[in-house]
Amino acid sequence: MLRSGKFAEKKILLIDKAPKLKNDRTWCFWETQPGFFEDIVYRKWDTISFLSDHFSATTNISPYQYKMIKGIDFYSYCFDEIKKHGNVEVVYGDVRAWKYEKEAINFKIDDKDIKLIDRGTKIFNSVYKPAEPDKRTIRLLQHFKGWIIETGKPTFQSSAATMMDFRVHQRHGTAFAYVLPFNETTALVEYTLFTKELLLKEQYDAELREYISQFLAISDYRVIEEEFGVIPMTNERFLFGRNGWQIGTAGGQTKASTGYTFQFIQKQSQQITGCLILGKNLNYLQGTAKRFRFYDNTLLHILYHNKIPGKTIFTQLFKKNKPQQVLKFLDNESSLAEELKIISTLPTIPFLKAAINQL
Numbered sequence: 001m002l003r004s005g006k007f008a009e010k011k012i013l014l015i016d017k018a019p020k021l022k023n024d025r026t027w028c029f030w031e032t033q034p035g036f037f038e039d040i041v042y043r044k045w046d047t048i049s050f051l052s053d054h055f056s057a058t059t060n061i062s063p064y065q066y067k068m069i070k071g072i073d074f075y076s077y078c079f080d081e082i083k084k085h086g087n088v089e090v091v092y093g094d095v096r097a098w099k100y101e102k103e104a105i106n107f108k109i110d111d112k113d114i115k116l117i118d119r120g121t122k123i124f125n126s127v128y129k130p131a132e133p134d135k136r137t138i139r140l141l142q143h144f145k146g147w148i149i150e151t152g153k154p155t156f157q158s159s160a161a162t163m164m165d166f167r168v169h170q171r172h173g174t175a176f177a178y179v180l181p182f183n184e185t186t187a188l189v190e191y192t193l194f195t196k197e198l199l200l201k202e203q204y205d206a207e208l209r210e211y212i213s214q215f216l217a218i219s220d221y222r223v224i225e226e227e228f229g230v231i232p233m234t235n236e237r238f239l240f241g242r243n244g245w246q247i248g249t250a251g252g253q254t255k256a257s258t259g260y261t262f263q264f265i266q267k268q269s270q271q272i273t274g275c276l277i278l279g280k281n282l283n284y285l286q287g288t289a290k291r292f293r294f295y296d297n298t299l300l301h302i303l304y305h306n307k308i309p310g311k312t313i314f315t316q317l318f319k320k321n322k323p324q325q326v327l328k329f330l331d332n333e334s335s336l337a338e339e340l341k342i343i344s345t346l347p348t349i350p351f352l353k354a355a356i357n358q359l
Contacts, residue, residue, distance in 0.1 A: 020075035123244035142259030145204035146190035156181035174310030
């Protein structure tokens, strides 16, 4: 909105829980063209690896590039831009509640009350609060622990990123590692799971140590930074226009079957800004196509009920399809014909039963 130059006369209040001062996460995504945040892309790779027990491949993914943005670079970039605009006020605190009341909007932030006069004010909310579940509600967690490690000698091939390594054990559920090399001696090593429950803190560390030792064959290294995160994977139906406008994960921009979020948020943000500039009703904003929600919920059902191991599903996807087609499919940008081809490479009976369950 700020970069568009179309909102200089509008007052904007940004409420965030706390200042962003640490490099607490990374965002990874793929795209074919430079995106809105290209200036702060920390590393990008033209080649990715997929690894499992019975199939492994390292492939150039042109015209895609796999990209990574560091959390601290993202925060600094955004807030440096915000500081240039005097019409933006930033307030820090925990939003406990808010509601419309008698031509005003009342917020409770920490223990303070803030009142805004409602003169066509639009509220965009990114605070995700799960809805009450029913018998069809499925909720998995994508949770991950990552270490940026530095080795004493050249170890990593910096030209290729390991997107998924399913050689790790699957005792906890669907689990994989990925490795993003920054140079020959430094890399982000991440351990990720799709399960119903979190692990104990020491279990993530143990799995990372085992992966680095057993699969990367590294014994001499030091941990420079670490990150931890949890992303909801659910078939819950998100309503964009419920009590304000819901954005981010709260607005259904987390892909239910994979947990991927970053690019979907950027697409939604671009659509919202375009509608506001043109004065269009946000109710007509284009959401995720129903068929992609159907695919996601079908796969989520299979993972949740352990009908087929996640390791088997993703191995089949990458073994029987070009990686560019898989990335396009995971980005919800494929055509129906392309989707049918990809779906045909997956185990037919379990997917058919899971699909019928979604009807």
